[in-house]
Amino acid sequence: MSRVPQIVRGFWVTFSTMFKKPNTENYPEQKDKYPPKPRFHGRHQLNRHPDGLEKCIGCELCAWACPADAILVEGADNTEEERFSPGERYGRVYQINYLRCIFCGLCIEVCPTRALTMTNEFELADQTRESLIFEKQDLLGPLMPNMVAAPHSMVEGTSERDYYQGKISRATDAQIAEVAARAGINANGQV
């Protein structure tokens, strides 16, 4: 083999790439073209039951499973006046430190009520440490149609078991009225 054909063969690779399609993902301009896979581990989300009550029961299993100690949960008892989740307890404080979190997904694996899941959102960069500690209000999922925000009572005549068996499909008129009454009281209190 002489030297010249080697060089030509080498540069031929370089030359031929000029006629190939670029494989660049133009990330910020065309971010919808290459979305992450559905299984991608992104930011967490605290889910709600179909009537808007929170699924988190404050058991702290996620905090125990977390290898990086990124999760802080403080549970508290539900009362008849202030009910956030069906059953006994709810997560009063829920914090995830995204600077510690390694997105391994052990927390969502252990969650017994599927309260904690992961979204595909990944644009999390920020300028301070404090802003990357997400509190409960940052993590709670959006209110879907037919949901009303906790605290409110359970659907009348149902128990905790009915919630987990999927017998609740939407907030009843009584619950909607209750939440509206609560908001009215608060508004009057502020005036």
Add this chain to the structure above:
Amino acid sequence: MGLEEKLPTGVLLTTVELAAGYARKGSLWPASFGLACCAIEMMATGAGRYDLARFGMEVFRGSPRQADLMIVAGRVSQKMAPVLRQIYDQMAAPKWVLAMGACSSSGGMFNNYAIVQGVDHIVPVDIYLPGCPPRPEMLIDAILELHDKIQHTKLGVNREREIAALEKEALAATPLHLQKGLMR
């Protein structure tokens, strides 16, 4: 006497600031400080598929004198800390630091005696990027946020005032080693 007297207040200086910010963010050369697995994602970001060259920053500089941005990618051990600080000191101002990944932002899952619990104990960090490791899109997103910050950096006297205000604020804040709980 001069152009500035005829113009409304601040017009000339802000235009210079805009131009300087645009020039600075348009050719931000990173000093590669790859320490662990995040460096692999950083290299992927520089390569063709994600192509940092679109933002004028394809040249990862080995020498700190020619770099503007230090991407700390990976866990910083106690032994590496003085080296990192020296590299930072050798960089010519204006300079920025991007803490890439959980380990360099806060120590991540390595909460032990060998790892610095966040690179901001050693150098001032401009952008924190969570993830373990963050995917290239996350790094590009962080870089774009940094670009936005650079674009709005002030110049001259205004910058000196800004630095003085930030310094005052930083002195009043709780030191990192005293922050407890999740803030650690």
